[in-house]
Amino acid sequence: MATVAVEVVYRGVFQKSLAKEICRGIVFAARKEGRIGTAFGRYGDSPERNGIPAKQYAVVADGEEELEASLSQYEPAEVDVTIALDDTLCKGVESWAWYGLQPVNKLVKENGTLIVTSVQSPEDLVRSIHRNGVPYNLAILRGQPSFSGLWVYRDDHTDVRVLGALSKSCPQLFSLASVEETVKEQWRSDLKVASARRAYERLMTRLVEPGEGNPEEAYSYHLLPWQEMREGVVVPAVPKGNGFRGGDKGFEPARNPHFKKFATRSMRPVVNFDTCAKCSLCWLHCPDGCFDITPEGLYDANINACCGCGICEEVCPVKGAITMVNEALFTENGSQYELWKAQGKEGYQTWVGEKVTAQKGFGQWSHGYHHKGQYETELALASKEAQ
Ligand code: SF4
Ligand code: SF4
Structure with a gap:
């Protein structure tokens, strides 16, 4: 064998x-x-x-x-x-x-x-x-x-x-x-x-079958073979980002152009721009500097940079302005702010509602424990599902 x-x-x-x-x-x-x-x-x-x-x-x-x-x-x-x-x-x-x-x-x-x-x-x-x-x-x-x-x-x-x-x-x-x-x-x-x-x-x-599945090419970039490497140890810094764009143009922090963090997360934040109070707490607390400030002073989580830690949902003082939603419910990593602008208030609220409702099918947050007794409840649910 x-x-x-x-x-x-x-x-x-x-x-x-x-x-x-x-x-x-x-x-x-x-x-x-x-x-x-x-x-x-x-x-x-x-x-x-x-x-x-x-x-x-x-x-x-x-x-x-x-x-x-x-x-x-x-x-x-x-x-x-x-x-x-x-x-x-x-x-x-x-x-x-x-x-x-x-x-x-x-x-x-x-x-x-x-x-x-x-x-x-x-x-x-x-x-x-x-x-x-x-x-x-x-x-x-x-x-x-x-x-x-x-x-x-x-x-x-x-x-x-x-x-x-x-x-x-x-x-x-x-x-x-x-x-x-x-x-x-x-x-x-x-x-x-x-x-x-x-x-x-x-x-x-x-x-x-071979023809079935996601037809996209998996994200890749050129890895330098040793012959192409520069002499000595050189670690290029993350280039300076766009930063403050002046006047009412917003702010976008610098990011590593290669390292996308989307494979890291099991959930992502869904931001409800219509209820956001523009308090900036999500932007201040996000450990990965994901949030771009839009010209209106809203906070758009850059989904390519988000590792899915859920801190933004925890610190947001407005109930439902940020909801962590299972990653399986998304097929792309585009900007939610752009979606909000393109779909208008009604269309965007429908999209947010669908995601938040569908999240309920995935049960509790997948990160850690948030209340006493959560483990016992989840265990009972898991055994029911396995039957
Ligand atoms: S989930 Fe974590 S990494 Fe992603 S935007 Fe929120 S705070 Fe930032
Ligand atoms: S923490 Fe919540 S209310 Fe404050 S800016 Fe972020 S999304 Fe808006």
Whole structure:
């Protein structure tokens, strides 16, 4: 049997421990079938940052030699399965701004599988995922993305549910029986064994043909090969921005022209310009300097620069003037201010209303905890969804 490689794409820090548990579980379950494997992080050489897409891998082979041969590469050139632990990663993955945006399915081999944790329909997800040159399977593990912190993960069974799903999508890796045995031994929970089995039984899979998906070219820029680099260590500064444009022309801060942060976020702010009190708090507090000041003194979040932290919504004193909305509900990164001007008050209010209403389908904020007991409520909801 050939080497099997699995890639886990996750939100840095928030899902690091979850990804690690999954990769560890893969290796243990493979051992039940008499195979050996190893699990490793792609960015072990750098600290992770909140929300920045990151990767871990699990590689399984029949014997040591075969495993060593496949590990001579730092990162597998292709994988049998990619697992995306947050469905907003389907829009693309940019890690460390090294190479622009990578399609989430870039490494999935022909007839391989992309497993996504999501409450979205396969059709909605396919619309976000860049086209692949080969057919592959999209498997949906129904549930909200599971976010937590660096050293912990939520015990909402996403770990074992992913393993159950994996045994169905990739039977050459291991059987459901091996997953059940592993979960019983490693997690010591019959409830988790049942969750793994249920995920196996309820996994929704759909074939995606090469012509299907987002037709856009993923964002990229020219990376200098060493021959083109200047002598010495030169780190060009961010060029001076337009800044204050004088009179009533507004203000736009300087920004790195290459590093777009859209792949970092799972939510984005929707600004209601008609209720904004022009207090400037969002502009002052945004850690990424996202807000442009418009000629009217309104604050337009530059969506290419926004990392989705949600601070602007927290500090805004006007209820509903900024609402964080799940990233899955957007297909582009254009200016909301331009939309407001183009659509007029009525049209823009309809757009804002649609986004805010649709956000309710995604449940609570995906960032941290905002009230006592939120974890228990979310856990109950998540288990209901998984049934
Ligand atoms: S969510 Fe708001 S505060 Fe955070 S980076 Fe985006 S615009 Fe700035
Ligand atoms: S914090 Fe709210 S009210 Fe104040 S400028 Fe920003 S959007 Fe307007």
